[in-house]
Amino acid sequence: MDIHYTGKDRILLIINYILLGLFVLAILLPLVYVVLSSFLTPNTLITKGFAITSSDWTLTGYAKILSNDAMIRGFFNAIFYSAAFAFATVLFSVLAAYPLAIEGLIGKRPIMIFFLITMFFGGGLIPTYLVIKDLGMLNTVWAIILPGSISVFNIILAKTYFQGLPKELFQAASIDGASELSIFFKIVLPLSKPIIFVLALYAFVGQWNSYFDAMIYLDDPKLFPLQLVLRSILIQNQVQPGMIADALAQAELKKLSEMIKYSAIVISSLPLIVMYPFFQKYFEKGVMVGSIK
């Protein structure tokens, strides 16, 4: 398609490229700055600009972070929580969505309404906290994994997907005498890999990045996920014990803690940023499926 552009159009296109370029820069610069800073001795960027020599590079920040028990434990806790949360989310969503996608299932409508109500009304922070507390789930991994794993939104996504599968397949299998269970496991699940993958990916990323549930439900630092450890380093300015062992001069200490912050940001964001380009199309798919309702 070869569209002929007039002079006015060309000006608009040029302005467009300039504005987009600025936007891209605004997104990229802070990220690049963080990554650069994490490898540089403190304040080098500010004091020397970009006239950086080889002696300015250091891995001290990373060494401190990687030798820190709280960070490492947080990292593995986060992997565990995210994986378990993704598994629970997929399991409960798919199990609930499948029956609701079947035509003519008696009682389907009231059950759907039962789920939908929770989309518009909620118990709020304190009543939910009290339930978790009364169940004895405070300070356990269950408080992180279970409550959020059931979401109407995910059920609707999976239901919409199942409804799009060819009905003839089920009918044929059913005529051949296949039970509901074998239809589900042998026909439906293998065909549902895309939606399972999208649900799992979203759940994993969401859990990886969350801190609030862990903050209110967990007390034991051994159970803290990465984001909660990060919060204490980045926001509360608590340098974890063991990170700065020897008593340095106050100014040195402050510089070192700045460096640790940059390294912590990079290390915590690295897993998602690295995997994200490979999964970009699935993330987009998730948004698109979600918007159909």
Place this chain on the structure above:
Amino acid sequence: MVRNYILYLFLVPSIILTVIFKYVPMYGSIIAFKDFSPRKGILGSEWVGFEHFQRFLSSPNFYDILMNTLKLSAYGLILGFPVPIILALMLNLIRGAKLKKNIQLIVYAPNFISVVVVAGMLFVFLSPTGIVNAMITTFTGKPISFMTDPAYFRTVYILSGIWQTAGWSSIIYVATLANVDPQLHDAATIDGASLMKRILHIDLPALKPVMAVLFILAAGGIMSIGYEKAYLMQTALNTPTSEIIATYVYKVGLQSGDYAYSTAIGLFNSVINVVLLIFVNTVVKRLNEGEGLY
């Protein structure tokens, strides 16, 4: 029907979890009307009617907290809502598919950074000795305390929010634009329409239905703004503008242990939210030829 019993079994786990984690807390909200004591339980505690609500409405910081909540979301909506749309229109003008893909890859990226990290970046960038102030000081001579001065909280909150989510929010608009019939554009070009004219008369109208729905949803959620970020960005000094209902609920409820009062405030928040949703939906429906969310 009998053959289907297995299908009903499939539903059981989700129904049980929904009852426990959604319906029981909904029922638990009645402590907003009770003098709740954990020892007596929800049922055993005395009824006090609207006492907690009255206490909140007559408390000296009620007006400030309510206005902070409304302002933060209203400004965020007004400034943030158009950005993804403009971004999508701009992306749509790019001819090279590969270049477009790469730009999208970059502008979506901040969405995958956690809110803790974004708040952390704000603290290191905007601290009195951070990079931003290093630049400001060279020009004006004195640093601005962005994170502790109440005057800057909203600006920093909203701009960083746009930085983080604008790209990601544009996906839906980009996809809608991709579905616009190219023949419309061809026909308009033959008729001598300029690029600007085609954007205004073909692309924008194509986006209108999506815009309406997303606007209603955003406006309906106006009271339930991302308190997780507000809480992270809160410092002892910026509370005059950073204290919103959700952070207040957390502080009163979980930090001070005043469960019933905190629940009442949360309930008050939800009620306003529902009213806003209905109001905005009605208005948008009028403006949008009867097309609303419901």
